[in-house]
Amino acid sequence: MPIKSISTQPIQGQRPGTSGLRAKVKTFQQPHYLENFVQAVFDSIGDIHGQTLVLGGDGRFYNREAIQIILKMAAANGFAKVLVGQAGILSTPAASCVIRKYKAFGGLILSASHNPAGPNEDFGIKYNIGNGGPAPEGVTEAIYARTLNITAYQIADCADINLDKLGTFEMQGMQVEVIDAVADYAELMQSIFDFDAIRELLAQDFSLTFDAMHAVTGPYAKMILEDMLGAPQGTVMNGEPKDDFNGGHPDPNLTYAHELVDILYADDAPDFGAASDGDGDRNMILGNHFFVTPSDSLAVMAANATLVPAYKNGIAGVARSMPTSGAVDRVAEALGIDCFETPTGWKFFGNLMDAGKVTLCGEESFGTGSNHVREKDGLWAVLFWLNILAVRQESVEGVLADHWAKYGRNFYSRHDYEGVDSAAATQVLQNVRDQFDNLQGKTLAGRVVKLCDDFAYTDPIDGSVSTNQGVRILFEDGSRIIFRLSGTGTSGATIRIYLESYEADTSKHGLDAQLALADMIEAANTVSKLPELTGRNKPTVIT
Ligand code: VG1
Ligand code: CO
Numbered sequence: 001m002p003i004k005s006i007s008t009q010p011i012q013g014q015r016p017g018t019s020g021l022r023a024k025v026k027t028f029q030q031p032h033y034l035e036n037f038v039q040a041v042f043d044s045i046g047d048i049h050g051q052t053l054v055l056g057g058d059g060r061f062y063n064r065e066a067i068q069i070i071l072k073m074a075a076a077n078g079f080a081k082v083l084v085g086q087a088g089i090l091s092t093p094a095a096s097c098v099i100r101k102y103k104a105f106g107g108l109i110l111s112a113s114h115n116p117a118g119p120n121e122d123f124g125i126k127y128n129i130g131n132g133g134p135a136p137e138g139v140t141e142a143i144y145a146r147t148l149n150i151t152a153y154q155i156a157d158c159a160d161i162n163l164d165k166l167g168t169f170e171m172q173g174m175q176v177e178v179i180d181a182v183a184d185y186a187e188l189m190q191s192i193f194d195f196d197a198i199r200e201l202l203a204q205d206f207s208l209t210f211d212a213m214h215a216v217t218g219p220y221a222k223m224i225l226e227d228m229l230g231a232p233q234g235t236v237m238n239g240e241p242k243d244d245f246n247g248g249h250p251d252p253n254l255t256y257a258h259e260l261v262d263i264l265y266a267d268d269a270p271d272f273g274a275a276s277d278g279d280g281d282r283n284m285i286l287g288n289h290f291f292v293t294p295s296d297s298l299a300v301m302a303a304n305a306t307l308v309p310a311y312k313n314g315i316a317g318v319a320r321s322m323p324t325s326g327a328v329d330r331v332a333e334a335l336g337i338d339c340f341e342t343p344t345g346w347k348f349f350g351n352l353m354d355a356g357k358v359t360l361c362g363e364e365s366f367g368t369g370s371n372h373v374r375e376k377d378g379l380w381a382v383l384f385w386l387n388i389l390a391v392r393q394e395s396v397e398g399v400l401a402d403h404w405a406k407y408g409r410n411f412y413s414r415h416d417y418e419g420v421d422s423a424a425a426t427q428v429l430q431n432v433r434d435q436f437d438n439l440q441g442k443t444l445a446g447r448v449v450k451l452c453d454d455f456a457y458t459d460p461i462d463g464s465v466s467t468n469q470g471v472r473i474l475f476e477d478g479s480r481i482i483f484r485l486s487g488t489g490t491s492g493a494t495i496r497i498y499l500e501s502y503e504a505d506t507s508k509h510g511l512d513a514q515l516a517l518a519d520m521i522e523a524a525n526t527v528s529k530l531p532e533l534t535g536r537n538k539p540t541v542i543t
Contacts, residue, residue, distance in 0.1 A: 002172050003076045005152050008032045014040070014147040016140040018345045018487035020126025022112045025062050028123045032153070038070055038108070039153035040146035041127045042077045045106060045139065049078040054099045054128075056090025056181065057110025058216040058279040059241040060117035063088045066110050066125070068160045075174040076154035079105075082174065085181035088163050089241070091216045091280030093369070093377035094185040096132035100373065101184055106130055111216075111279035114251035115490065118244035122490050133350035133374025137466060140347075182223045189224055192310040192372055193383045194390065201390035202231050207270035210235055210382065211260040213250035214242045217276040220379055229386075250277050252284035252366050252378075254291065255541045265289055272389065272396060276378035281346075282366040283381040287396025293513075293543070295325035295412050298362030300403050301384055302331040305360065307391040308384060310372065315359035319352050321345070322455050322470055323482050323498040324364040325410040334407070343457045343469035344484065350374050351461035364414060364498065364543075401509070408504040411516040415539035416486075417495040417530070424533045425493035429483050431528050432471045439473060445523040447475040447501075455482075470498075473527070478502045481524050495534070497524050514542070 011030075014021055014037050021037055028034050042048060053074050057063040067088045074082050083098060084090075090098065092109055099107045112124035127135045127143065135143070156172040168177045202208070210225055212218035218239035225231045237260070238246070249256045252275035264273040264286040273286035285292040292300070302318050305311040317338035318328050332339035340358060342348035346369070349361040353371040362368040367376035368384075385396070392399060417425075436452040443449070455469040470484040479501040486494035499520045503509065514521070524530070531537050 002157055003154060004157050005154055006032075006035070007152050008036055008150060010148050010150055011036055015144045016126065019113060019134065020109070020124050022115065022122055022124035022488060022490050024490055025119055025121060025123045028062060028066070034066055034069055034125070035073065035153045035155065036147060036150050037125060038073050040143050040150055041108070042073070043150075044142040044146045045127065048105060050080045051105035052081040052083065052102060053079050054083045054090070054095055054102070054104045054107030056085030056095050057088055058091065058113075059087070059089050059243060060112065060123065060245070060278065061119055061121070061243045062123050063110050063243070064163060066123070067163065069155070070108055071161060071171060071176060072156040072158060073154060075156040075158075075172040079174055082176050083179050084163065084176060086164065086166060086178055087181070089181040089216060089219070091185070091220060093281055093373050093375045093380065094181060094220065096128060096373035096375040097185050097188050098179070099128060099130065100132040104130065109279070112490070113279050113488065114249060114256070114277040114282065115488070116245065116249050117278070118247070121244070128374070131350055131354055131374050134345070134347035136347050136350065136464070138464060182220050185220060186223055186228065188372060189380065189383055190228070192308065192380070193387045194309050195229060197390040198383065198386045199229050201386065202229055206272070208235060208272040208274070209237060209260065209263055209270050211237050211252070211257055211273070211275040212239045213252070213257065213275060213277070214238045214240065214246035214248060215250040215276070215278040215280070216241055217280040217378060220280060221276070224379060224383070245278060252277050252282050253541060253543050257284055261286070272386070274382040274385070277366070280378050281376040283368065283378040284366055285381065285385055285396070290397040290400070292396060292400060293325070293364070293412050294362065294366045294368065295320075295327050295364050295410065296400060296403070297381065298324065298360065298368050299327035299331050299407070300388070300399060301368060302328050302335070302360050303403060303407075304388045304392075308387045311359060311370075316356055317352070317358040319349050319358045319361045321348070321363040323414070323484065323496070324362060325412040325500050326478065326502070327407065327410040328362065330407040340460070343455065343466050345487070346376055348457065348459070348466075351459055355461050364412070404509045405506050408502060409509045410500055410502050411511070411513050412500050413513050413517050414543045415497045415499070415521070416541040417534060417536050418489070418540040419492040420495055420534050420536070422493040425485055425495050428495055428528045428530050428533055429471050429485065431533075432473070432483055435527055439527070444473070444527070445519040447477050447479050450474050450476045479520065481520055483528060495530065499524065
């Protein structure tokens, strides 16, 4: 029999998190684990018969094996065609681009983003819908519900496909087209930005370094920055994707991208530095001895959008995740456009973009993007910045100083406590909730508390409601302290504390953010009793 129906039983815990299902590779390698989840997806997304699926991943350990399994299951479940990236590679934004361009039914992206990779590390899978974006909560909940009553999965009994050779192959009556992983994405970037202006900038006395962190963006960055835009060979560092990310943690922040940070803070630092994450959807932007917070980056992009050809007629609106700073809100106000506040995770931006309400979106977690795809997009953000710098002929620091002078500065920081005991982490948030009534109207960190709540969001397009999206202490002067538990980790819990305060006084804009926020940081610890409960006296990562 070419197609087999294999009996199976539900496996607990296959609920997709902020960005799909993530677990240890060893967990994914357990009998039926991947198969159950993929079948649950295929059973929950509508009539897939005769449809096209996009498939690819960030190249981490188990990527190729998983792709072969999914191809055989797609064939057995009636897909007519699968577009798969060469060598099984597709960055998250490239997958989104391919789904949209070829009008696929949806896509499966194999990634655990920046989580470490290798036989003892993490793997992940997420389903993206036909608009190219992450499945909305209604779909992920349906998938999860299906994992709880699954009894069998369908898989073709046939040979593997050679993923390294471009071309169209047949698998049990289904077409498998192995596509160039970079070409469609590179073409899209060329249609958005002023490549001539960027090429000219790079030919001037302007230097840049891009750190691909041994993850998926290497081939994309080399093609676009070095081959198409003429940056010198070697501009892209750590550009060979490795299946264990070279033992690293490809999270583009000040802690994990320290190799790049050291270069940008050295005596002979280049003018511009950037890094992306495991699956290519995040970005960190650095200038010479200068760090741009992702929240500020989004605000600068919104304020300068008309310098980029694709946005030259202006932007429809902007959206940011709730914990992201309000810097972009001030730009939106000045531009007279809407600014939406959504829960954490890119899936909440899709409806707003599809409805034409927003053009640019961002998260404080190094994610920025636009309606060119339905995912955040690391290299796109880098090109956006290069396009701005090419037109303005100013330094990164100069652009920010000018921005703050005009809009004021939203001092911002995120403190992450990783690998905390789950019960303690839950209690930390509960401690804050328990103080809600007590705090209201009181003075904390020299500011009056205006409102405390658990953030909930009603989608303005489909009316769906998402509750418990973060515990907030909001102050009358606009400052905020927010507590959230991560939904992307695979061991223990990660507590995130987001701190923000607004400063209009230009003479104070040069202050260090940790100093400017010191009293807020202390208040966060006192209210939550985090140090006592977790035994930690400093965060694992400070951004
Ligand atoms: C984190 C970030 C969130 C982001 C998500 C996926 O989620 O905070 O802003 O959308 O990762 O990004 P959490 O639940 O751990 O805070 V990625 O680059 O992993 O696809
Ligand atoms: Co990512």
